[in-house]
Amino acid sequence: MTCQRQTLYAPAMVEPRWLSDKEQDTWRAFTYMRTELEAELERRLERDGGLSAADYAILVPLSEAPGRKLRPRDLARIAGWEKSRLSHQIRRMESRGLVERQACPDDARGSVVKLTRRGYRAIVAAAPDHVEAVREYVIDALSDSQLTALRRISERILGRIRAGKESGDDGSDQG
Secondary structure, three states: OOOOOOOOOOOOOOOOOOOOHHHHHHHHHHHHHHHHHHHHHHHHHHHHHOOOHHHHHHHHHHHHOHHHEEOHHHHHHHHOOOHHHHHHHHHHHHHOOOEEEEEEOOEEEEEEEEEOHHHHHHHHHHHHHHHHHHHHHOHHHOOHHHHHHHHHHHHHHHHHHHHHHHHOOOOOOOO
């Protein structure tokens, strides 16, 4: 019996473009930083305001919208979420009195998500510490030129992701 090297890809596929040591170190540093930053921001939101990151992601755009209300499709687009995820999150937030669904005055079949007084008080209470945490961990840690570079890098990556979504390329081989 002979041993053959096992591969993680189908033999007919093109050899993956493996990451160099530098690329792999950069990718891992980025993913570790992102994971720990998100966890710390979420921990502080929960501790200081009783909100999850998902709550905050919905409360912020609602607090900034005219009349403190948005159509669900607009809210999903802003949050970058699928419709089902938004629906579940809105249901959880409704049960806590943070938001409410209302009939859309412009479309009898549609609805809007409206920030309640309780939801507004929650975002007003949570925002100062959240902004301070963002400042502490990101803004104050970088120079002005590094902030500009981070913004440009983020916009470039987002542009590639969005271009793939628009072209229907989800990264899978339909072959």
